Every structure is written in C-alpha cells, then in structure tokens.
Amino acid sequence: MKHTTLFSLTDKQGIKRLGFLNCRLFWIGLTLKIVLSFFFAGEFLKNSFIPFVVYFFDSGFDSPYVYFQEIGDNDAFPYPPMMLYFLGFLGGFASNISPFFIRIPLLLSDIGILIILNRLLKNQSVKLLKYYWLSPVLIYISYIHGQLDAVPILFLFVSAYLLFNKERVKSSVFLGLGVAAKTNLLLVIPFFLLYIYKNNNEKKVTKFLVPCLVLILTFLIVNVPFTESKQFINMVYGNSEQSKIWNAVIPMLGELRFYIIPSIYLILLATASRFKRISNDLLLIFIGFSFAILLIFIPPQPGWYFWILPFFVYFAIRENKFSFLPILVLQGAFLAYFALIEDSDFFSAFLYSQNDFTIYKKLEVFDSGTVNLIQGLALTFLQTCLLLNVYWIYKWGIKRNLEKKIKNKPFLIGIGGDSGVGKSTLTELLTNLFGSENMTIIRGDDMHRWERGHDKWDEITHLSPKANHLYTDIRHLKSLKNGKNIRRRFYDHGSGKFTDQRKVYSNKILVFEGLHPFYISAKRDLFDLKVFVEPEEDLRLHWKISRDVLKRDYTKEKVIKQLQLREADSNKYIRSQASFSDIKVTFYTLNEIASIGNGVDVDLALRIEIENNVDVNELLEHLSPISSIEINHEYATHNQVIDAKGHITSDDIKNAVDAFIGDYDEFVEAAKFVNGLNGFLQLFLIYCIVYNVKHGN
Ligand SMILES: Nc1ncnc2c1ncn2[C@@H]1O[C@H](COP(=O)(O)OP(=O)(O)O)[C@@H](O)[C@H]1O
Numbered sequence: 198m199k200h201t202t203l204f205s206l207t208d209k210q211g212i213k214r215l216g217f218l219n220c221r222l223f224w225i226g227l228t229l230k231i232v233l234s235f236f237f238a239g240e241f242l243k244n245s246f247i248p249f250v251v252y253f254f255d256s257g258f259d260s261p262y263v264y265f266q267e268i269g270d271n272d273a274f275p276y277p278p279m280m281l282y283f284l285g286f287l288g289g290f291a292s293n294i295s296p297f298f299i300r301i302p303l304l305l306s307d308i309g310i311l312i313i314l315n316r317l318l319k320n321q322s323v324k325l326l327k328y329y330w331l332s333p334v335l336i337y338i339s340y341i342h343g344q345l346d347a348v349p350i351l352f353l354f355v356s357a358y359l360l361f362n363k364e365r366v367k368s369s370v371f372l373g374l375g376v377a378a379k380t381n382l383l384l385v386i387p388f389f390l391l392y393i394y395k396n397n398n399e400k401k402v403t404k405f406l407v408p409c410l411v412l413i414l415t416f417l418i419v420n421v422p423f424t425e426s427k428q429f430i431n432m433v434y435g436n437s438e439q440s441k442i443w444n445a446v447i448p449m450l451g452e453l454r455f456y457i458i459p460s461i462y463l464i465l466l467a468t469a470s471r472f473k474r475i476s477n478d479l480l481l482i483f484i485g486f487s488f489a490i491l492l493i494f495i496p497p498q499p500g501w502y503f504w505i506l507p508f509f510v511y512f513a514i515r516e517n518k519f520s521f522l523p524i525l526v527l528q529g530a531f532l533a534y535f536a537l538i539e540d541s542d543f544f545s546a547f548l549y550s551q552n553d554f555t556i557y558k559k560l561e562v563f564d565s566g567t568v569n570l571i572q573g574l575a576l577t578f579l580q581t582c583l584l585l586n587v588y589w590i591y592k593w594g595i596k597r598n599l600e601k602k603i604k605n606k607p608f609l610i611g612i613g614g615d616s617g618v619g620k621s622t623l624t625e626l627l628t629n630l631f632g633s634e635n636m637t638i639i640r641g642d643d644m645h646r647w648e649r650g651h652d653k654w655d656e657i658t659h660l661s662p663k664a665n666h667l668y669t670d671i672r673h674l675k676s677l678k679n680g681k682n683i684r685r686r687f688y689d690h691g692s693g694k695f696t697d698q699r700k701v702y703s704n705k706i707l708v709f710e711g712l713h714p715f716y717i718s719a720k721r722d723l724f725d726l727k728v729f730v731e732p733e734e735d736l737r738l739h740w741k742i743s744r745d746v747l748k749r750d751y752t753k754e755k756v757i758k759q760l761q762l763r764e765a766d767s768n769k770y771i772r773s774q775a776s777f778s779d780i781k782v783t784f785y786t787l788n789e790i791a792s793i794g795n796g797v798d799v800d801l802a803l804r805i806e807i808e809n810n811v812d813v814n815e816l817l818e819h820l821s822p823i824s825s826i827e828i829n830h831e832y833a834t835h836n837q838v839i840d841a842k843g844h845i846t847s848d849d850i851k852n853a854v855d856a857f858i859g860d861y862d863e864f865v866e867a868a869k870f871v872n873g874l875n876g877f878l879q880l881f882l883i884y885c886i887v888y889n890v891k892h893g894n
Pocket residue numbers: 614615616617618619620621622623740741744784875
C-alpha cells in the first residue's frame with residue numbers, strides 16, 4: 198500500500214484525490230479569482246499590507262514593524278511574522294507591481310483549504326466547489342477587499358488534518374505557525390488539547406505535553422527575530438482589533454464589567470469537556486461554533502467570516518440533513534451589510550477608476566436617524582442569520598454528537614459462544630475494522646477461577662458460572678464503559694497460567710469476548726451490541742480440536758474427552774445465551790468434513806441472524822450486483838436470516854461500508870477489510886452497529 202501525504206494526488210487505493218480538478222466549477226472559480234486579483238484591492242491591502250511586505254524585502258529584511266510605527270502607521274500589519282513570511286516569500290515581494298502577487302499566497306491557501314476539506318469530506322467535490330470555492334463572501338474577502346484570513350485558516354485545517362491522522366507533533370507545528378500568522382488561533386488551542394486529551398486512552402501526560410511544548414516552541418521561533426522591538430509588540434499584540442473582544446460588556450456595579458465573550462468561550466470549553474470523546478467532526482464544529490459566537494458580539498470585520506464559513510460548509514455537507522439555505526442567506530446578509538457601511542469598498546476597490554461611490558452616500562438623502570436605522574437593520578439581519586446558523590449547528594452538530602453513543606462514550610460489544618466457535622477470530626475482525634488504537638479487548642477467560650491442570654477442573658467445567666469470577670467482569674465492564682481504566686489479570690492460553698494484573702484502558706470501542714457475556718442479566722444489559730457465535734457442531738469440533746492440538750498442547754483424545762464432559766454445561770450455561778443476542782453468527786460447511794480435527798481448512802458458508810429492527814434491504818440491494826457471492830435473505834418468526842455463500846472482495850466490502858456508514862466513518866477510517874465471508878461479517882457488524890446507534894435501538 199503506497200504511503201500518501203496530505204497533498205498527494207492519489208489515496209492509498211490509488212484513487213484520484215483531487216477529483217475537483219475535473220470539475221468546470223473549479224476552473225471558473227480559479228479564473229475569476231485570478232482576474233479579480235489584478236483589478237481589485239481594498240484600502241488596507243493597497244495602503245498598508247502591500248507597502249509593509251514590500252518594505253521588508255526592499256529594505257533587506259529590516260523590521261517593517263519598526264519602520265511603519267515610526268512613520269505613524271501603527272496598525273499597518275497587525276499580524277505576527279509568519280503572515281509576513283508566508284505572504285512575502287510566496288509572491289508579496291512583487292506586489293508593488295500588481296496586487297495579484299500578494300494574492301498568490303491567498304490563492305494557495307484557498308486551494309489548500311479546498312483540498313483538505315475535500316479529503317475530510319471524502320471527495321464531496323461538487324458541493325465544496327459550489328459552497329466553499331465559489332462562496333461570494335470568501336471571494337470578496339480575499340480577491341476584492343484583500344483581507345489575509347485565508348492564511349491562518351489554512352494552517353488551522355492542515356493542523357486539524359494532521360491531528361485526525363494521529364500526527365500530533367506535526368499538527369502542533371502547524372497550529373503554532375497558524376498562531377504566528379494570526380493570534381486569533383489562540384482560541385483554538387484549548388479545543389485541540391481537549392481533543393488530544395479526550396482521545397488519549399492512556400491519558401499519558403507526554404502525549405499531551407509534547408504537542409503543547411512543540412506549539413509554543415514553533416510560535417517563539419517565528420516571533421523571536423522581532424520580539425526585541427516594542428514597535429512589533431505594540432503593532433501585533435496591542436492593536437485595536439484585539440481589544441474589540443473586551444468591548445462586548447454588561448456594566449455591573451460601578452466600574453465592574455461582565456465580559457460576554459470570555460464568558461461564552463468558557464461555556465463552550467465546558468461543553469466540549471463534557472464529551473467522553475471528541476470526534477473529528479465535533480472538533481471542527483466546536484471551532485467554527487466558537488468563532489461564530491465571537492462574531493455575534495463584535496461588529497464584524499469582513500475577513501472574520503473566513504473564520505466561520507469553511508466550518509459551516511463542512512458541517513452542512515457532513516450533516517446532509519442540514520440545508521445550505523441558511524449559509525447562503527447569511528452570505529447575502531453579509532454582502533448587504535458591508536455594502537451599506539460608510540467605508541464600503543464594493544465599488545472603490547476597483548483599481549482602475551477613481552470611483553468612490555458607496556451606497557451610504559446615496560442614503561444621505563435621508564436623515565441620519567433613518568440611515569442609522571437602515572444600517573442597524575442590516576447588521577441585525579446579519580447577526581440574526583449568524584445566530585440561526587449557530588443554533589442549527591448546535592442542534593444538529595453538538596447536541597446530536599452528545600446523543601450518539603458510538604461517538605460520545607465507549608461502545609461495548611459482547612461476543613459469546615462455546616469454546617472454539619470463533620469468538621477470538623471475530624474479535625480480530627473487529628480489531629481490523631476499528632483499528633487497535635480505537636478498541637480494547639476484554640477476555641472472559643481471564644476470570645477463570647483456576648489455572649490449567651488445577652484439581653478443581655476434575656470436579657467442575659470451565660463452562661460453569663461457578664468456575665469463573667463473573668461478577669468481577671461486571672465491575673470491570675461498568676468502569677470501562679464509564680471511561681475509567683481498570684487493572685485486570687490475563688489468562689494465557691499458551692501456558693495455561695494467569696499473568697500479573699495489568700492496566701486495561703477504556704476506549705471508543707470495547708469488546709468483551711468469552712463464555713458467559715450474556716448469562717447474568719446485569720452483565721448482558723451493559724452491552725450495546727450482543728453477538729453470539731455458534732457454528733454448526735461438526736465444524737466447531739473440527740475447529741476446537743484442530744486449534745487445541747496445534748496451539749494449546751492438547752491431544753485429540755483429551756479435547757474430545759473434555760468436550761464430552763462439558764456437553765451438559767454447554768447446553769445449560771452457554772448455548773442458552775443465544776436467545777439474548779442481537780446477532781447470531783453461524784458458519785457451516787458446504788461439504789462433510791473428511792477428518793474432524795485434522796487442522797485442514799474447509800469450505801465455509803455463513804448464516805447471520807439479526808433482530809428485525811435492522812433494515813438490511815438497502816444494503817443487500819447494494820450488494821446484489823456482486824456475482825461472486827450468493828446472498829439469500831428471509832424473515833423468520835422473530836428475526837431475519839441472511840445466508841451467504843461464495844466470495845466477496847475487501848474492495849466490495851469497503852465500497853459498501855463507505856456507502857452506508859455516513860458520518861460514523863471516522864470509526865472505520867483506518868479499517869482493514871478482509872476478503873471472503875469474514876469481510877462480509879465485518880460489513881454486517883458495522884452496519885448493525887451504526888444502524889442501531891442512528892435509530893436508537
Ligand atoms: N471465521 C472463521 N474463519 C475461519 N476459521 C475460523 C473462523 N473462526 C474460527 N476459525 C477457526 O477456529 C479456531 C478456533 O477459533 P477461535 O476464534 O480461537 O475460537 P474461540 O475464541 O471461540 O475459542 C481458530 O483457530 C480458527 O482456525
């Protein structure tokens with residue numbers, strides 16, 4: 198499998214990643230943005246940012262922060278040095294020739310954000326091109342008005358993408374570079390650290406501290422060349438933009454002020470900390486939500502909408518129930534408001550005319566009260582649209598995530614069945630499905646009361662509840678389900694001995710496999726999904742004898758004797774649990790087994806019995822064109838039965854999973870699907886899990 202980087206053109210399966218390059222909308226947008234870059238530039242860009250960046254190069258890299266403060270332009274470039282380097286070296290050095298050159302880094306940032314959104318959204322190119330790439334507001338911000346917010350947002354998305362791919366240190370470097378491009382990104386750091394902490398099962402401090410140190414170091418290295426000048430500190434960290442965050446106040450007693458924005462931000466952080474896990478979606482929703490909240494309480498600068506629209510579009514595409522209309526209306530309200538303000542540059546930004554026309558000037562026919570009312574109504578409409586978008590994102594994004602079991606707290610799967618039925622094999626299939634870093638396995642055999650060879654095994658079988666510490670399992674599973682780690686001994690089938698107690702970490706997915714998962718009601722009620730494995734008896738005997746002889750140092754005769762001694766307990770304590778299961782897995786052979794226990798592989802078929810709540814019809818229709826596998830689906834009295842014979846490839850399984858898993862895909866993002874009926878079993882297990890969670894069964 199090829200290793201692929203973030204911006205490589207194809208993914209691990211060699212599938213073209215940059216599908217949007219084939220879309221005409223991309224090239225229309227690119228052409229429009231390039232043309233606009235030659236003909237439009239707002240006051241800030243023309244009279245401050247460009248001269249500032251050009252001075253840095255023309256002066257032989259003297260500090261422009263010092264020079265511009267000395268000439269009295271104290272807010273010329275309220276950005277830390279990373280913004281200066283990124284803009285300057287990628288084209289800004291020539292921007293005194295044309296403002297197009299300082300748009301090159303903005304265009305690269307724009308395309309970079311598009312690529313990452315496309316990766317995160319699994320190639321939703323057309324929607325992304327329509328609602329992100331061709332967003333009238335984002336085009337106005339970068340290519341007409343000329344704000345620079347695309348740059349820090351690129352660093353933010355690169356950092357988030359690396360974080361989602363477990364590249365914590367690289368992610369911290371890019372977040373540090375982002376903060377060193379625009380300090381607003383400081384707001385994101387607590388959410389990033391929460392994400393790392395919540396998704397770090399072992400809660401190892403190093404997994405948390407190292408990213409923090411790397412982030413701080415990156416930020417300092419970028420800033421160090423300028424930090425000795427107070428002009429730099431004044432312009433970048435003491436500018437009027439930052440102070441706006443303190444303007445939203447509620448006067449209290451005397452000089453006391455209640456600061457609205459810090460209060461809301463702390464509430465957001467507290468809400469995020471309530472989640473046991475923070476999914477990738479949730480992190481991006483929280484970030485966009487936080488920036489949006491800040492915008493509600495501060496009269497907006499045009500560029501700040503670059504801090505929310507990419508997140509709103511991401512969210513609207515992810516939550517396909519969410520309409521794009523609120524985002525489109527919000528953009529309309531944005532354009533209306535910024536067309537009506539006194540220093541609107543909708544017309545004056547055009548470089549090749551002295552046109553200083555503004556709608557505000559036309560409004561001067563009215564009295565000032567009417568003009569203020571019109572502007573106030575425009576701002577009220579804009580902020581109301583923003584509020585509605587924020588509400589819907591909370592309702593469909595954050596609140597729903599709180600309700601989603603599989604994303605917000607550990608999901609506990611039980612796998613039961615007699616000895617040799619295939620519990621461990623099925624558990625391995627789940628490990629391939631969810632990834633070992635997302636899944637913790639707990640084995641029932643650890644709670645046997647005695648080790649192999651103990652005299653007690655002459656009086657009682659392993660299948661008896663009396664031979665196992667079943668109530669310890671209940672305590673352990675409850676702790677793990679509540680996100681707590683436990684200490685537990687293990688039973689080593691290689692030696693037949695118990696190990697010392699070891700730490701067992703809670704995780705997104707917990708799998709308990711053993712003889713008695715569903716025997717005690719207090720235990721079986723803990724499971725979110727109950728799977729019972731019961732192959733046809735001849736096949737089980739073949740599997741059990743072959744394995745115990747090959748891997749557990751038994752003789753065939755001893756295994757057969759053990760099976761005979763266990764028959765009564767198996768019926769009484771093990772097979773009786775099948776009725777409590779949500780899914781029953783039955784492998785069976787198509788031909789008679791020539792020599793039971795001789796270790797050879799046999800041709801298998803698979804029968805899956807599922808409770809009737811799960812609608813599998815759409816999935817089976819999706820699989821029906823695959824000729825290599827024969828699938829039969831029948832409804833029985835209390836459940837439904839799916840019989841599968843033949844072969845199916847892991848690619849077919851992956852395509853079906855992608856088609857039906859939707860916004861739970863982050864749990865199968867690193868999935869290794871296997872060929873054959875075991876892959877078919879993986880598909881049905883993840884389908885049932887997601888179906889039950891989505892429909893609250
Ligand atoms: N789905 C399967 N496909 C092929 N072989 C299987 C499958 N499940 C079990 N086996 C065979 O049966 C043997 C016992 O399976 P195992 O998973 O160890 O059972 P258990 O954990 O229930 O005791 C395995 O060594 C393997 O050879």
